[in-house]
Amino acid sequence: MAWQYTKGLHDIGNGIYAYLQSNGSWGWSNSGLIVTGEDTLLVDTLYDMHLTGEMHETMSRQVPAAKTIQTIVNTHADGDHTNGNGFFPAAKIISSKSTAEEMQHTVPPQVMANMLKKAPPEAYMRKTLGAFHFDGITQRFPTETFEGHTSLSVGAKKIELFHIGPAHTDGDTLVYLPQDRVMFTGDIVFAEAHPVVWAGPVSRWIYACDFILEQDVNVIVPGHGPVTDKSAVATLKQYFVYLFEEAEKRYKAGMNALDAAYEINYEMFSSWKNPERMIPNVAAVYREISQTAEKPVIHETFALMSQWNKKKAEQADATSHR
Numbered sequence: 253m254a255w256q257y258t259k260g261l262h263d264i265g266n267g268i269y270a271y272l273q274s275n276g277s278w279g280w281s282n283s284g285l286i287v288t289g290e291d292t293l294l295v296d297t298l299y300d301m302h303l304t305g306e307m308h309e310t311m312s313r314q315v316p317a318a319k320t321i322q323t324i325v326n327t328h329a330d331g332d333h334t335n336g337n338g339f340f341p342a343a344k345i346i347s348s349k350s351t352a353e354e355m356q357h358t359v360p361p362q363v364m365a366n367m368l369k370k371a372p373p374e375a376y377m378r379k380t381l382g383a384f385h386f387d388g389i390t391q392r393f394p395t396e397t398f399e400g401h402t403s404l405s406v407g408a409k410k411i412e413l414f415h416i417g418p419a420h421t422d423g424d425t426l427v428y429l430p431q432d433r434v435m436f437t438g439d440i441v442f443a444e445a446h447p448v449v450w451a452g453p454v455s456r457w458i459y460a461c462d463f464i465l466e467q468d469v470n471v472i473v474p475g476h477g478p479v480t481d482k483s484a485v486a487t488l489k490q491y492f493v494y495l496f497e498e499a500e501k502r503y504k505a506g507m508n509a510l511d512a513a514y515e516i517n518y519e520m521f522s523s524w525k526n527p528e529r530m531i532p533n534v535a536a537v538y539r540e541i542s543q544t545a546e547k548p549v550i551h552e553t554f555a556l557m558s559q560w561n562k563k564k565a566e567q568a569d570a571t572s573h574r
């Protein structure tokens with residue numbers, strides 16, 4: 253089944269909807285809507301108030317019950333899935349305990365706004381995040397948390413929440429609707445793009461892929477990218493298994509993580525967006541193998557990723573002149 257990857261609300265059937273924002277790159281996240289009668293649940297909000305407001309208007313127009321969002325589930329703490337929480341001041345917000353803790357430590361939107369204002373026009377941050385409005389965001393944090401697994405219902409519809417992280421972040425949660433065989437994965441699945449490993453370990457992410465593959469699931473709504481199915485999860489698992497093996501070889505040979513990221517051939521995933529994420533992803537494998545507990549410094553990682561296209565071009569040039 254091919255789903256169109258267009259901005260807006262996509263009807264998955266039986267009161268389940270995906271709200272997609274193409275093209276899925278940095279900050280362009282998806283969210284979900286589940287409606288039974290007058291009962292409503294939103295899976296994630298968007299990166300800013302404007303985008304979240306626009307999304308809510310679209311939802312309310314197509315599904316009138318969505319005018320009142322009763323419950324929000326945040327799949328993880330990143331701003332592109334939580335900054336819009338404040339648009340729904342009365343909604344109950346549920347997340348894993350780890351996600352609630354991480355939200356206390358993410359860079360506040362106002363700090364992002366100030367950083368963007370100061371960034372020079374050619375800055376990578378401006379290129380990747382310049383379209384978003386970080387001013388005027390009132391952060392809302394989870395009002396209820398769970399550990400491990402919990403289930404809730406929207407009308408008669410059963411919803412299972414599985415804390416599957418740490419992988420992309422510590423608190424990653426899968427939102428599974430077993431009766432409908434639909435799963436909202438948050439950023440455990442990036443469709444048609446390189447995933448980005450912030451927390452790791454990568455082996456836990458491979459476990460998360462296996463977990464999804466074992467469930468009875470027909471439709472997968474990823475955190476970024478088009479609506480997909482288990483085949484995308486199987487490919488993602490292959491990516492991580494391959495990445496791990498290739499990074500491990502280079503680690504054992506004494507190569508540093510950055511050189512390894514540039515050297516590893518990812519041709520079989522060449523259609524995927526954001527290859528610069530090889531940098532944090534290889535670094536995550538190195539941390540895992542060397543049992544380094546410290547987390548990556550996000551702004552340093554972004555500074556390295558900003559060099560990717562230039563360095564890859566130089567690399568290609570050097571190869572062609574050899």
Ligand SMILES: [Zn+2]
Nearest residue numbers: 281332439475
């Ligand atoms: Zn995201």
